[in-house]
Amino acid sequence: MSATNQLRADHDQVRRLEKIVAKCADEIYKGTEIPFLDLEKITVVISEFVDTIHHSREEDSYFPCVASYDNLKEEIRKFMIEHEFGRNIARKISEYLKKWKSGQDAREPVARYLRTYSIFLFDHLNKENKFFDDAEANVLSKEEETEMYEQYRSVIAIVKKVEQMIAEIDWLETRPWYMK
Template sequence: MSATDTLREDHKQIRRLEKIIIKCYTELYNGTNIPFTDIDKITIIIEEFLDSIHYSREEDSYFPCVASYDHLKQEIKGFMIEHEFSRRIAIQIKKYLKQWKDGIDSREPVARYLKTYSVYLMDHMNKEEAFFDKAESEVLSKEEELDMFEQFRSVMTISKKKDDMIKEIENLENLPWMK
């Protein structure tokens, strides 16, 4: 495995989450009763898997390594801005979910921000995957790929957390409203 493959593998899991989010907002718009705890789980996966694991692999290791070649800098800048944008959408989802729990019907904004998040995810990951192909073939050396891969793996708490998060994704996929 290489660092680039690890990020591609993260994306595969994130695409599973994307499907859950699409189904969730569609059902919310349909008036289906979805337990708050299920939506909470989505926001936890966003925070713990996307934010603290996947983005940090990209922002702290992968992007700086590619940028050190003075290559693809514009793309990287764009991805960083999009990460910030996604963090702001996640805050909105949580804000309206809390409001809803507190008794103010916030079905519409929760559904709307979930939808915004899924649109972001699709667009961002498609662009990044094209970027991974370029970074892999144009700049990164085998050694760098391996070093970063080892770095990703060596953070044991992260590997454990990622496994937990994938389990959470699986649990969500098996909920009645997902069928």
């Protein structure tokens, strides 16, 4: 496997999360009771998988390697801005979820920010997948791809955390509100 393929595999899992987030927002708008545990798991997967693991792989390794060739720098800059935008949305989800959990009526802002996050993910993943195609075809060597992939796999704690986050996504896909 290559670094680009690892990031694409991450995207496959994030795409599953995007569908869960969109469905959750829709169900909240319909008045469906979503357990706080489920909502908290969504925020954990966003924080620990999308941001801490996946975006970190891109920001700390992949993007710098691609940019070192003086290629695609403008696209990388835009992705970095989008990552920060996603973090801001995720913070809002958590903020309003805490308010809702403490008894305030924050259903609507939670649903709104979940919906916004799902739209963000859909758009962002599509653009990054095109970027990966370009970087893989025109910039990165096979050796660089292999080295970055080995770097990703070398941190066993991260590998185990990814497995745990995929299990959380699996679990969320079995929830009654999602299966409606």
